[in-house]
Every structure is written in structure tokens, then in C-alpha cells.
Amino acid sequence: MELTAKHFKANASKALVDAQLQKALGNVEKGFIGKRQKSVDALPEFDALRDSSRDIKNHVLEHLDLYLEEYEAKVTASGGIVHWAETAEDARRIVLAICKKANARTVTKGKSMITEEIALNDHLEANGIEPVETDLGEYIIQLRGEHPSHIIAPAVHLNKEQVESDFRRVHTHLPEGRDLSEPVSLLSEAREVLRQRYFAADVGITGANFLVAETGSSVIVTNEGNGDLTQTLGKVHVVVASIEKIVPTLEDTSQILRVLARSATGQDMSVYTTFSTGPKRHEDPDGPDEYHVVLLDNGRSEMIGTEYQDMLRCIRCGACMNHCPVYHVVGGHAYGSVYPGPMGAVLTPSLNGIEETGQLPNASTFCGRCEEVCPMRIPLPKMMRHWREREFERNLTPSVARYGLKFWAFFAKRPKLYRFAASFGIPILSVLGGSTRRFRSMPMAGGWTRYRDLPAPEGRTFQQQWAQRETLKQEAKQ
Amino acid sequence: MTLANSEAAGQPRVGLFATCLVDLFRPSVGFASAKLLQQAGCEVHVPVAQTCCGQPAYNTGDRADTREIAEQVIEAFEEFDFVVAPSGSCASMLKKHYPGLFKGDAKWEERAQRFSDKCHELISFLTDVMMVRDTGAALEAKVTYHDSCSGLRELGIKQQPRKLLGNVDGVKMHEMKDSDVCCGFGGTFCVKYSDVSNAIVTKKVDNIDASGAELLLAGDLGCLMNMAGKLKRQGSDVEVRHVAEVLAGMTSQPPIAGSGK
Numbered sequence: 001m002e003l004t005a006k007h008f009k010a011n012a013s014k015a016l017v018d019a020q021l022q023k024a025l026g027n028v029e030k031g032f033i034g035k036r037q038k039s040v041d042a043l044p045e046f047d048a049l050r051d052s053s054r055d056i057k058n059h060v061l062e063h064l065d066l067y068l069e070e071y072e073a074k075v076t077a078s079g080g081i082v083h084w085a086e087t088a089e090d091a092r093r094i095v096l097a098i099c100k101k102a103n104a105r106t107v108t109k110g111k112s113m114i115t116e117e118i119a120l121n122d123h124l125e126a127n128g129i130e131p132v133e134t135d136l137g138e139y140i141i142q143l144r145g146e147h148p149s150h151i152i153a154p155a156v157h158l159n160k161e162q163v164e165s166d167f168r169r170v171h172t173h174l175p176e177g178r179d180l181s182e183p184v185s186l187l188s189e190a191r192e193v194l195r196q197r198y199f200a201a202d203v204g205i206t207g208a209n210f211l212v213a214e215t216g217s218s219v220i221v222t223n224e225g226n227g228d229l230t231q232t233l234g235k236v237h238v239v240v241a242s243i244e245k246i247v248p249t250l251e252d253t254s255q256i257l258r259v260l261a262r263s264a265t266g267q268d269m270s271v272y273t274t275f276s277t278g279p280k281r282h283e284d285p286d287g288p289d290e291y292h293v294v295l296l297d298n299g300r301s302e303m304i305g306t307e308y309q310d311m312l313r314c315i316r317c318g319a320c321m322n323h324c325p326v327y328h329v330v331g332g333h334a335y336g337s338v339y340p341g342p343m344g345a346v347l348t349p350s351l352n353g354i355e356e357t358g359q360l361p362n363a364s365t366f367c368g369r370c371e372e373v374c375p376m377r378i379p380l381p382k383m384m385r386h387w388r389e390r391e392f393e394r395n396l397t398p399s400v401a402r403y404g405l406k407f408w409a410f411f412a413k414r415p416k417l418y419r420f421a422a423s424f425g426i427p428i429l430s431v432l433g434g435s436t437r438r439f440r441s442m443p444m445a446g447g448w449t450r451y452r453d454l455p456a457p458e459g460r461t462f463q464q465q466w467a468q469r470e471t472l473k474q475e476a477k478q
Numbered sequence: 479m480t481l482a483n484s485e486a487a488g489q490p491r492v493g494l495f496a497t498c499l500v501d502l503f504r505p506s507v508g509f510a511s512a513k514l515l516q517q518a519g520c521e522v523h524v525p526v527a528q529t530c531c532g533q534p535a536y537n538t539g540d541r542a543d544t545r546e547i548a549e550q551v552i553e554a555f556e557e558f559d560f561v562v563a564p565s566g567s568c569a570s571m572l573k574k575h576y577p578g579l580f581k582g583d584a585k586w587e588e589r590a591q592r593f594s595d596k597c598h599e600l601i602s603f604l605t606d607v608m609m610v611r612d613t614g615a616a617l618e619a620k621v622t623y624h625d626s627c628s629g630l631r632e633l634g635i636k637q638q639p640r641k642l643l644g645n646v647d648g649v650k651m652h653e654m655k656d657s658d659v660c661c662g663f664g665g666t667f668c669v670k671y672s673d674v675s676n677a678i679v680t681k682k683v684d685n686i687d688a689s690g691a692e693l694l695l696a697g698d699l700g701c702l703m704n705m706a707g708k709l710k711r712q713g714s715d716v717e718v719r720h721v722a723e724v725l726a727g728m729t730s731q732p733p734i735a736g737s738g739k
């Protein structure tokens with residue numbers, strides 16, 4: 001998708017007045033937060049599991065090269081092929097070549113953020129191959145020509161009326177009078193339509209939640225079973241995954257799975273958890289003839305050894321955005337990048353550079369709720385601050401903010417001058433506050449007073465009054 | 479208890495970090511803090527070489543200025559047994575973020591750590607260090623409490639203010655929905671992203687109004703000014719104060735942003 005992160009402010013303002021969107025966003029808050037809390041409360045060892053999940057991923061990241069090699073060897077041994085893609089372009093080229101070799105006309109896809117990251121659909125279409133999204137949410141936004149606004153609930157910005165009208169617009173072969181008033185009826189219609197597509201597809205493309213080094217398996221979790229159909233019905237299964245998805249063992253995988261679904265949707269486990277290891281064997285009743293893994297770097301190895309390394313622990317559960325007050329009011333599209341919310345505010349600059357994406361790590365109140373819920377204990381606000389530092393060092397911070405800050409810092413670093421200036425300015429401001437004790441507007445403070453009154457200072461500064469009181473006390477003593 | 483008789487008793491010497499907003503906008507919070515600390519048996523000092531904790535620079539990514547300000551604060555407060563701030567976010571800046579600024583600096587690292595160990599937010603200092611249970615204050619009021627983010631998530635302040643308020647004669651707690659969700663202040667965020675900030679504070683104010691409380695309290699002046707400004711703009715009657723004012727029984731000053739619509 002086109003990167004419009006630098007228009008975050010404008011995107012956000014538009015989103016704030018979009019009544020449909022605001023209604024849909026209300027459901028993010030209502031749906032995800034309570035469910036997560038309930039499932040967390042029901043698992044006393046949740047926090048201990050978070051710690052061990054963090055430790056597992058930290059260990060992998062310290063030895064990523066070794067585990068990647070082990071993983072590749074195991075995939076090869078099971079009859080699969082690993083392709084290394086340094087850039088998004090490499091990955092697109094590799095996937096296309098695999099599809100062409102299979103003479104593919106259509107490919108089905110399980111939900112995958114990584115194929116969004118490499119803009120795979122556009123590339124396939126441009127080369128005469130039709131990609132069909134099979135996750136209900138992804139399917140809906142594909143019909144609309146949109147992009148996901150959430151990493152696990154791609155169509156969370158839409159409501160069921162919008163979906164109904166999209167289905168009626170596209171599924172013209174179905175009877176007009178059919179009932180589409182309930183989510184269930186929408187779901188079964190999508191299922192009906194997609195069923196044909198599975199059988200027609202030559203290639204199935206999925207992402208991977210985990211890649212297991214011990215066995216060379218790729219693991220996907222879904223609630224709709226669409227991932228399973230995608231990867232077993234086509235002749236060829238292509239897994240597109242980024243290098244940090246590696247976990248050492250099956251045991252490690254099962255540990256992290258326990259925090260994943262709870263953090264994402266409040267489920268103990270997702271409905272389907274599927275391990276794929278290589279292509280179909282002789283004795284297997286079904287499965288693909290070919291099994292390919294495209295391992296994407298796309299800037300991630302550059303993050304190793306930097307202050308952004310911790311971000312590579314992310315398991316894409318979406319809890320950070322589900323709990324983010326900024327995400328709640330602007331939605332995912334405002335971020336103008338593949339990955340929205342707090343995790344996107346750290347990851348997007350790593351993948352796309354801070355020049356174009358500086359808005360994202362700035363658009364946070366640093367309330368810390370994302371870090372509080374992140375199952376992998378990723379210090380998201382701290383890393384957003386690191387991005388602000390990189391921006392500041394490189395003179396990319398908007399000049400108004402920069403000079404404003406420098407002006408303020410000049411005084412903050414000179415207590416005497418600061419005291420002197422405050423001892424004049426504040427009492428004047430206090431008097432101007434009049435009997436209401438607040439201002440409706442104030443020159444240079446439009447950002448504040450456009451929406452809120454500005455409380456007036458009480459009177460003379462605390463330091464002035466305290467000093468006077470101390471002097472009086474001293475005098476009284478003598 | 480007055481300063482004069484506390485000096486003799488070998489009581490803890492506390493440096494009051496007044497915070498820039500308290501100093502400039504709401505001195506009564508400074509006096510309430512001093513009173514609460516003195517009541518708890520501390521000897522209170524207010525160093526003059528303090529301006530601000532440096533958060534605006536820190537959160538804008540300006541590490542150099544932040545460090546200079548941090549050095550100035552550490553020097554000004556080093557002599558005290560404790561450093562106490564009536565603000566979760568400033569206290570957290572001193573306690574949790576200062577040490578990181580000096581990582582790898584042989585001269586400053588340890589010094590910053592020693593300083594950090596002495597820093598506390600006011601209410602948690604009273605309850606957790608000085609073991610205060612009852613401040614002896616009284617106020618007839620229906621009260622709701624906003625958990626400011628830094629205090630809540632970086633310092634674990636949640637029950638402390640509620641416990642003390644529970645022992646204020648006449649105070650009735652009316653918990654609001656989502657009391658632990660950000661009010662949209664976020665320091666410079668509220669002016670840099672004023673549209674977004676407004677949307678967040680609007681939800682907050684709706685929850686405050688719906689709680690049925692007539693007085694909103696919190697431990698951070700930034701959040702309080704944000705919520706008070708919005709409440710007044712919406713024409714709400716809810717009054718707003720720093721929790722220290724109520725706990726110290728010092729509510730004769732007009733509330734933040736005045737009273738009435």
C-alpha cells in the first residue's frame with residue numbers, strides 16, 4: 001500500500017469526523033479489551049508466560065543466524081524449499097516465479113500482513129494472476145479495494161450494513177431477496193462463494209505466526225479454518241514469513257501460543273492452529289505437492305543490535321492497538337502504513353525510514369497502556385521516544401516544535417532567569433484570568449484553546465510565595 | 479506540626495520538587511504537598527534551582543538538553559534524604575528515566591542512580607514510605623478519581639490515593655468508567671495533535687460527567703488542566719482539584735479553571 005504516514009494529522013482529522021468509522025471503532029474498545037482481561041484473569045500464570053515468551057524470543061534474536069540455518073536445513077530435509085528475500089521486491093519476484101512455474105491463474109491467500117507489506121496482490125494482478133483473500137475480513141476489504149486497518153481484524157473499521165451492501169454489489173449471481181441482516185448470514189454467504197475459489201486455486205499463499213527451527217514447520221492460527229484450506233487444497237503452498245518469526249522448538253511455540261490468542265481475542269486458543277511441515281508425503285491423503293517458504297528480511301536484520309531489536313519479538317496479536325486511546329479515535333488507516341497503532345509506530349519507521357514516518361512515533365501520549373498489555377513485553381513508548389531522538393538528531397523535527405522547545409529549554413536551564421521571567425509573567429496572566437479563572441482563547445495557544453479553556457494561574461508563583469513565607473518565618477524567629 | 483519544631487527531631491529531609499505547572503499555575507498544590515509532608519513528620523525544603531524535570535525535551539527527542547536539565551535537578555536535590563514531587567509523571571521522569579540518560583557515564587551513572595532511589599511521587603511517598611493512613615482532612619463531596627498514566631503504569635499508583643481519600647471525612651467515591659484510560663494530555667501531544675487529543679479528552683469528560691461526581695481529583699496537574707479546561711468548555715459544573723489539596727484540607731482556593739459554568 002502507499003505510505004501516507006506523513007499525512008497522519010490530516011488522515012486523523014478526517015477519521016475523527018467519519019461517523020461510520022467512529023461507530024465501528026467503538027466496537028474495538030468494547031469487544032477486545034474486556035475479553036482479553038477475562039481470559040487473562042482466568043490464567044494465573046499469564047504474566048509468567050509473558051516473561052518466558054519474552055525470554056524465548058530474546059534468545060532467538062541473539063542467535064538468529066543459527067536458528068535460521070537450522071530451520072532451512074529442516075525444511076529442506078522434509079522436501080520443502082526455502083527462498084531468501086532481502087527486500088520486498090525480491091519476495092514479490094520469488095512468489096511470482098513460483099506461481100508462474102505452477103501455471104497459476106488464481107491463488108488463494110490466508111490472512112497475512114507480510115504479503116500486505118510486500119504489496120503482493122498488486123504484483124500478482126499486474127502479472128495476470130488473480131489473488132483471492134479467504135479470511136472473511138480480508139475478503140471484504142479486497143472487495144472494497146481497501147487495506148487492513150488492524151493486524152488481526154482487518155475490516156474492524158466497517159459495520160455489517162457496509163458489508164451487506166458490498167456483498168450485494170459483488171455477488172450478483174445470488175438471489176436478491178436473500179437475508180443478509182445477520183453476521184452469520186454474511187459469513188455463510190462468504191463461505192459459499194469462497195468454497196469454489198479454493199478448489200479453483202492453483203497456489204495457496206499463507207503467512208506464518210511461527211517458524212519452528214526444530215522441525216522446519218510453519219504454524220498458522222486462524223478462527224475460520226480458511227488458512228488450512230488455503231494451504232492444503234492448492235498444488236503448491238507458499239509460506240511468506242519474515243525472519244524474526246523463528247522459534248526454537250515446538251515446546252516454545254506452544255508457550256507463546258498461550259499468550260497469543262488471549263492477548264488478541266481473549267480466546268484460550270484460536271480455533272485452528274495448524275502446523276505444516278513440507279509437502280504432501282506418500283502416505284498423506286492430502287496436502288500440496290510443493291512447499292515453499294519465502295523468508296523476508298526487508299530491513300529487519302538492520303534492527304538487530306540496535307535499540308529497536310526488542311520490536312522483533314512482536315507476535316502481531318494486536319493488543320497494543322486494541323488498548324491504544326489514539327487508535328480508538330483515529331482507526332488504523334490514519335497511520336497510513338501497513339502496520340498501524342503502537343507497534344506500527346515503532347516498526348514502520350524501521351522498515352520505511354524515519355523521514356517519511358516521523359509522525360507515527362510522535363502521535364502518542366505515552367500513556368503506556370500498549371506496553372502494559374503487550375504479551376511480549378515490548379517497551380513500545382520507549383522505542384517511539386528513540387525514534388523521536390533520531391528525528392531530532394537529524395533535524396527532522398518540525399521547526400516550530402524545535403524552536404519552541406529550544407526557547408523553552410533556554411529558560412529551563414537557567415533557573416534564575418526562569419524565576420525572574422515567571423515572577424513577572426505569571427501574576428499578569430493571573431490577573432487577566434479575571435473572575436472566571438480561565439481563558440477561552442489565548443494568542444499562541446490555539447492548539448489548546450481551540451477545544452478547551454485554559455486554566456488561569458492562581459497568582460504569584462509557588463517559588464515566590466514560598467520564599468516570602470520562609471522569610472517571614474525567619475523574621476518571626478528572630 | 480511546624481517547620482520550627484521538626485528541625486530538631488532528626489526527621490527525614492525532603493526536597494520538594496514542585497513541578498513547573500504547580501509552580502506557575504497552581505501554587506496551592508505546592509503548599510498542600512508541603513503541609514502533608516510536614517504532617518507526616520518530614521522537614522520540607524524547596525530548592526530554588528529547579529525549573530522543570532525536562533520531560534518536554536525528553537519526549538521531543540532532545541537528549542542533550544534533557545541531560546543538562548537532569549544534571550541541574552540532581553545537583554539541586556542531592557543533599558536530601560528524599561525527593562518528592564506532587565506529580566506521577568514528573569516523579570517517574572526523575573525516578574525511572576533519569577538513570578538511563580547517564581548510562582555509561584562513569585561520573586554520572588551512579589550519581590543518577592542514587593538520586594533516582596530517593597525520588598517518590600507525593601501520595602505514594604506518604605502511604606508507602608511514611609505509612610500515613612489518615613490525613614485528618616474533611617470534605618463533604620462526591621468525588622471521582624482519574625488515574626494519570628505515568629503514575630499508574632510506571633509507578634504503580636492506584637490504591638494509595640483512594641485509601642487516603644477513603645479516610646477523608648465526608649468524601650464519597652464515585653468511580654468513573656475507564657478511570658485508568660489516558661485523558662489525552664500527553665504533554666506536548668495535546669497541542670501537536672490537538673484534534674486527536676480533543677477526541678480523547680471528550681470521552682474522558684463524558685465518563686466524568688456520567689459518574690455523578692461533583693469533584694474530579696487526580697495527582698497530575700497536566701491532566702487536571704486538560705480535563706478542567708474541557709469540562710468548562712463543555713459547560714460542566716464538575717469542579718477540579720489536585721488530590722493533595724483535598725488531603726491537606728486546603729480547598730479554600732477556587733478550583734482549577736474556576737467554578738461554575
Ligand code: SF4
Pocket residue numbers: 263313314315316317318319320321343370373374375376377378
Ligand atoms: S507489539 Fe506487542 S501487543 Fe502489539 S502486536 Fe506486537 S506483540 Fe502484540
